[in-house]
Amino acid sequence: MPSPNTRALGFLNLIYSAEMIETQAAKTATPPAFAIADIAGTVGIGLRAPHYQAMLAQQPALGFLEVHSENFFGDGGQPLKYLRAFRAIYPMSLHGVGLSIGSTDKLNLNHLQKLKRLADAIEPALISEHLCWVGVNGRFVNDLLPLPYTAESLRHVISHVTQVQDFLGRRISVENVSSYLEFVDSDIPEWAFIQEVSDRAGCGILLDVNNIYVNAMNHGFDAKNYVDAIKPGSVTEIHLAGFQDTGEILIDTHGDRISSEVWALYAYTLARLGRVPTLIEWDSDLPALDVLLDEAKRAGAIMQQVPASLHPTQRRTHAA
Ligand SMILES: [Fe+2]
Numbered sequence: 001m002p003s004p005n006t007r008a009l010g011f012l013n014l015i016y017s018a019e020m021i022e023t024q025a026a027k028t029a030t031p032p033a034f035a036i037a038d039i040a041g042t043v044g045i046g047l048r049a050p051h052y053q054a055m056l057a058q059q060p061a062l063g064f065l066e067v068h069s070e071n072f073f074g075d076g077g078q079p080l081k082y083l084r085a086f087r088a089i090y091p092m093s094l095h096g097v098g099l100s101i102g103s104t105d106k107l108n109l110n111h112l113q114k115l116k117r118l119a120d121a122i123e124p125a126l127i128s129e130h131l132c133w134v135g136v137n138g139r140f141v142n143d144l145l146p147l148p149y150t151a152e153s154l155r156h157v158i159s160h161v162t163q164v165q166d167f168l169g170r171r172i173s174v175e176n177v178s179s180y181l182e183f184v185d186s187d188i189p190e191w192a193f194i195q196e197v198s199d200r201a202g203c204g205i206l207l208d209v210n211n212i213y214v215n216a217m218n219h220g221f222d223a224k225n226y227v228d229a230i231k232p233g234s235v236t237e238i239h240l241a242g243f244q245d246t247g248e249i250l251i252d253t254h255g256d257r258i259s260s261e262v263w264a265l266y267a268y269t270l271a272r273l274g275r276v277p278t279l280i281e282w283d284s285d286l287p288a289l290d291v292l293l294d295e296a297k298r299a300g301a302i303m304q305q306v307p308a309s310l311h312p313t314q315r316r317t318h319a320a
Contacts, residue, residue, distance in 0.1 A: 030194055034091040034125040036236055039064045041275035043300045045292045046246055052082055056287040062296060066093035066279050073114040083122065094119060094238065101160045102133035102147045107296040112167050119168060126189055128173040128206045131194055134256060148183035152280040161201035161284035172237045173204035178211040178252035190215065204236030209266050214243050214250040222229040223265050231272045240266060240299060241281040258295055270306045278303065279309060
């Protein structure tokens with residue numbers, strides 16, 4: 001049971017945080033628009049609610065923050081207040097998990113309207129979605145399901161991505177997902193499929209290096225071949241995360257430190273693609289903020305090894 005002093009300190013923290021939120025939110029009346037060039041060559045972390053207080057207190061030097069778009073689809077309240085407070089300090093990346101771009105269902109107009117409203121309010125540097133489907137016939141699952149990689153699904157996804165970009169009036173990026181099975185009908189390599197989506201829809205690629213490694217191990221291909229097939233100018237962001245090894249397959253849990261194999265693949269990827277903005281993703285078994293910052297520091301050190309000439313935009317950080 002907490003002591004009275006502990007409770008008092010907690011109360012003071014609450015007051016402090018509320019004032020800080022109000023102050024930061026006031027600064028966002030007209031948030032400056034951030035372009036992707038503003039986060040070039042930087043490292044960010046996924047912003048999760050348990051870290052809000054520590055982040056506001058420390059304001060660590062990070063290039064950007066990324067949030068799950070759907071968590072801020074409400075009409076107001078504390079989530080948006082916090083988001084505006086952080087947006088006053090950092091460029092933001094909106095990362096969606098529920099648009100279901102790959103589904104044969106029509107795109108959900110209500111979902112798109114909420115995403116557009118959020119983007120217009122936050123003015124993110126990046127908006128991304130997953131190259132997957134999360135439901136069909138109006139029924140949804142809590143997972144990012146892989147697509148069959150065929151000419152037919154390619155045309156379908158390109159049409160959906162184009163519709164999303166037209167509706168938002170913004171370019172989006174699509175992320176490669178981890179998978180544990182493959183469709184027998186797939187006749188296009190995953191890396192060729194996502195590059196083709198980018199080329200023909202005009203969207204960016206959010207390249208999740210951990211997902212490449214997980215899929216390479218699960219499906220038996222060379223992860224470096226995947227990276228080699230991706231055009232440098234297509235990639236707008238890189239994701240790094242931890243996986244779980246069950247002994248039979250690798251599962252993309254986002255619940256551990258980044259593995260040494262993925263760090264090595266990240267270095268290989270940057271050497272090919274240049275200083276692409278990189279995000280540390282951590283969603284389950286969330287550790288203390290310092291652990292995420294430590295991973296971000298390691299990513300930044302690897303990025304510094306890449307010749308700046310591979311990316312013309314100078315590195316910037318925001319906050320302290
Ligand atoms: Fe990711």
